[in-house]
Amino acid sequence: MAVAGSQSAAVEAGEPLATTRIGARALVLETLRRPSAAASAFVLLLVVVVAIFGPAFAPYDPNAIVLGKTLASPTVHHLLGTDSLGRDNFSRLIYGTRIALEVALPSVIGAFIVGGALGLFAGYIGGLPDKVLVVVFDAVVSFPAVILGLALLTLLGPSISSVVLVIAIALIPYYGRLVRGQTLSERRNQYVKAERALGASRSRVLLRHLLPNVLPPMLIIVAMDIPGAISIEAGLAFLGLGVQPPTADWGVMLNGGFTDIGTSPWEIIGPIAALILVTSAFTLLGEALRDALDPKHTVRRRGLRDRLRASEEA
Numbered sequence: 001m002a003v004a005g006s007q008s009a010a011v012e013a014g015e016p017l018a019t020t021r022i023g024a025r026a027l028v029l030e031t032l033r034r035p036s037a038a039a040s041a042f043v044l045l046l047v048v049v050v051a052i053f054g055p056a057f058a059p060y061d062p063n064a065i066v067l068g069k070t071l072a073s074p075t076v077h078h079l080l081g082t083d084s085l086g087r088d089n090f091s092r093l094i095y096g097t098r099i100a101l102e103v104a105l106p107s108v109i110g111a112f113i114v115g116g117a118l119g120l121f122a123g124y125i126g127g128l129p130d131k132v133l134v135v136v137f138d139a140v141v142s143f144p145a146v147i148l149g150l151a152l153l154t155l156l157g158p159s160i161s162s163v164v165l166v167i168a169i170a171l172i173p174y175y176g177r178l179v180r181g182q183t184l185s186e187r188r189n190q191y192v193k194a195e196r197a198l199g200a201s202r203s204r205v206l207l208r209h210l211l212p213n214v215l216p217p218m219l220i221i222v223a224m225d226i227p228g229a230i231s232i233e234a235g236l237a238f239l240g241l242g243v244q245p246p247t248a249d250w251g252v253m254l255n256g257g258f259t260d261i262g263t264s265p266w267e268i269i270g271p272i273a274a275l276i277l278v279t280s281a282f283t284l285l286g287e288a289l290r291d292a293l294d295p296k297h298t299v300r301r302r303g304l305r306d307r308l309r310a311s312e313e314a
Contacts, residue, residue, distance in 0.1 A: 030292040037288030040281040047278060051098040058091035062248035071264040081266035083256055093270040095248035100278070102160060103242075104229035107167035112222050114168070115175030120214065122176070123183025124206055134180070137173035145170050153241050163242045167229050178221065182214045216293050223286035227279035234275060250274060 032038045050057055066086030074081045080089035122133040149166045156162040195205050236242030237251025245252050250271035257267030
């Protein structure tokens with residue numbers, strides 16, 4: 001799973017992430033000020049639009065079989081050629097975008113909500129609940145993710161909902177540990193002690209003070225984990241453990257494309273390009289969000305820019 005390695009390690013260890021408290025509008029403007037972030041946001045917006053309005057963009061039915069046009073090369077009518085059953089690869093690629101987001105977004109966001117709530121509770125309450133949750137988190141994390149996924153998919157059967165559940169279960173303890181570490185750091189601050197001294201309830205401290213300070217740095221890691229979930233879904237479908245044929249899915253297309261790669265490589269080119277594009281866009285946007293939230297990166301970047309200007313003037 002793609003994460004910001006040094007940041008996640010620091011959070012889990014209870015070290016604070018340096019973040020600046022800015023409004024949502026200012027955060028968006030500061031993030032999109034970077035050309036790479038603006039381009040990534042445009043790509044992701046386009047992906048979302050294609051996923052929602054896929055039928056309007058797809059020139060053909062993704063499952064329409066035309067035996068007279070099998071493994072055809074790209075033409076004006078079939079931009080990415082056809083597969084072994086004569087189905088239009090471009091139409092299947094468009095419909096596969098919806099499957100990718102249907103799996104990645106619910107699994108990552110759901111895992112973050114559940115794991116984050118448990119980690120926030122454990123980090124603030126401490127004591128026996130904290131110890132129990134840490135043991136559960138460590139037990140799940142230490143269990144090989146591949147074996148866990150295979151076992152769950154065998155029990156549940158291959159389907160979109162099963163893949164969402166498997167990815168979410170694997171990510172819940174991961175997010176729980178990260179949020180717990182950040183909460184342990186935040187609860188040592190004076191504002192938390194002051195609120196408690198003034199008689200604020202635990203729920204008020206958690207929801208009004210700790211949550212707004214813990215949430216922003218975690219969003220960076222969530223943004224970088226979404227492409228990882230997309231890749232996992234495609235990998236499971238490629239192995240025949242996720243979405244099943246004839247559903248138009250990137251992993252299903254890769255599976256069929258590698259079978260006929262010696263005859264026609266066009267079926268795998270679209271999914272590979274889409275995976276690279278979406279993964280890069282999420283990663284670049286996550287890095288830009290990190291820079292916007294972390295003043296250390298902003299100061300370092302501005303200092304480098306000033307030194308370059310000084311050297312050019314000299």
